Amino acid sequence: LGVAPSLPHAASTSSRSLSWKRSSPFHGALPSTVSSPSGLPSSVVAPRASQATGVSAEAENLNEKYGTEGVKVQSGEGGLTKVVLSGRDGSEAEVYLYGGCVTSWKAAGGKDLLFVRPDAVFTGKKPISGGLPHCFPQFGPGVIQQHGFARNVTWDIASTQNDGGSPTLVLGLKPSDYSRSIWNYEFSVTFKIVLGEKKLTTEMVVENTDTKSFSFTTALHSYFRADVSKTSVTGLKGCKRLDKPYEDPANPVEGSEDRNVIEFPGFVDTMYMNTPNVLVLDNGLGEKLSIRNEGWTDAVLWNPYLTMEACYKDFVCVENAQLSPVELQPGQSWTAKQSLSLGYMVN
Numbered sequence: 001l002g003v004a005p006s007l008p009h010a011a012s013t014s015s016r017s018l019s020w021k022r023s024s025p026f027h028g029a030l031p032s033t034v035s036s037p038s039g040l041p042s043s044v045v046a047p048r049a050s051q052a053t054g055v056s057a058e059a060e061n062l063n064e065k066y067g068t069e070g071v072k073v074q075s076g077e078g079g080l081t082k083v084v085l086s087g088r089d090g091s092e093a094e095v096y097l098y099g100g101c102v103t104s105w106k107a108a109g110g111k112d113l114l115f116v117r118p119d120a121v122f123t124g125k126k127p128i129s130g131g132l133p134h135c136f137p138q139f140g141p142g143v144i145q146q147h148g149f150a151r152n153v154t155w156d157i158a159s160t161q162n163d164g165g166s167p168t169l170v171l172g173l174k175p176s177d178y179s180r181s182i183w184n185y186e187f188s189v190t191f192k193i194v195l196g197e198k199k200l201t202t203e204m205v206v207e208n209t210d211t212k213s214f215s216f217t218t219a220l221h222s223y224f225r226a227d228v229s230k231t232s233v234t235g236l237k238g239c240k241r242l243d244k245p246y247e248d249p250a251n252p253v254e255g256s257e258d259r260n261v262i263e264f265p266g267f268v269d270t271m272y273m274n275t276p277n278v279l280v281l282d283n284g285l286g287e288k289l290s291i292r293n294e295g296w297t298d299a300v301l302w303n304p305y306l307t308m309e310a311c312y313k314d315f316v317c318v319e320n321a322q323l324s325p326v327e328l329q330p331g332q333s334w335t336a337k338q339s340l341s342l343g344y345m346v347n
């Protein structure tokens, strides 16, 4: 980011608490010594589309195997494979296998409720910055790369279905040489995405398939389209908060949230602990979303303000998170659900 702009803070602060390492040798793009997350040369990460159809053979094969009513596998941006979910009512969602990332969700007749940053790249070499990216097995900086590796590996399609008109996609993530080189555990993660009427639900299950225990933190780093000058989040009053100041992110400042309605007048990077099951996001564009969770214990609000001058006005991140480490013994699993519902449309 070069020189840090001087930023006003939305956060009020009291005492200092946690201290951790922000920089990581893996931050951002993949390390050059690793050929690709799958262990393949990086040139084959993004499948080439056939010149005749514009659809990669991989997408065609997957579509043959998994395509069903309202679930189609296609070539997306950069030739990366995506799954398009289409509801009978006209709603739609898009999910990239790279990162297991939901990049778009539109209710019938509406605009996208999610946001993909203009600097997002679809090369299969860098996480997709936008939509609902995974932070697993680590949220934020720490002993491994920022936000873990799940957002920069290609997930598999485990199954698809359409029950009662709700297109459903289940993705799976298993260990690879790449993941073991970073985090040497055997695990299975599934991520189920169900498109409903004015509703998008996800369910993440992490299972320890190793013979030793492991612990992890995680988050759904959800980017919502917004007019940040009119955006607010409610539901966090009374929660313990940890603010990461832009100038000193390694030293989050502890406090308690006293606002019922939280706005975004400046740089915001705040972790909230033990949050309630429902937060409400008013995106300032005439839409209210309820963000319901089961199993996610915490939440994060983020807006980069002038550090991303080109787009900060157009989105906020409201992230369901599990910030205190979950320890799983062999055979144990952890489940967390998120349900996004469109409350009403003014326009």
Ligand SMILES: O=P(O)(O)OC[C@H]1O[C@H](O)[C@H](O)[C@@H](O)[C@@H]1O
Pocket (backbone or CB within 6 Å): 129, 140, 146, 147, 221, 244, 269, 270, 300, 301, 302, 317
């Ligand atoms: O740029 P990324 O690695 O995607 O991370 C973007 C942001 O994610 C989270 O919200 C963190 O709390 C921030 O500190 C971080 O800057």
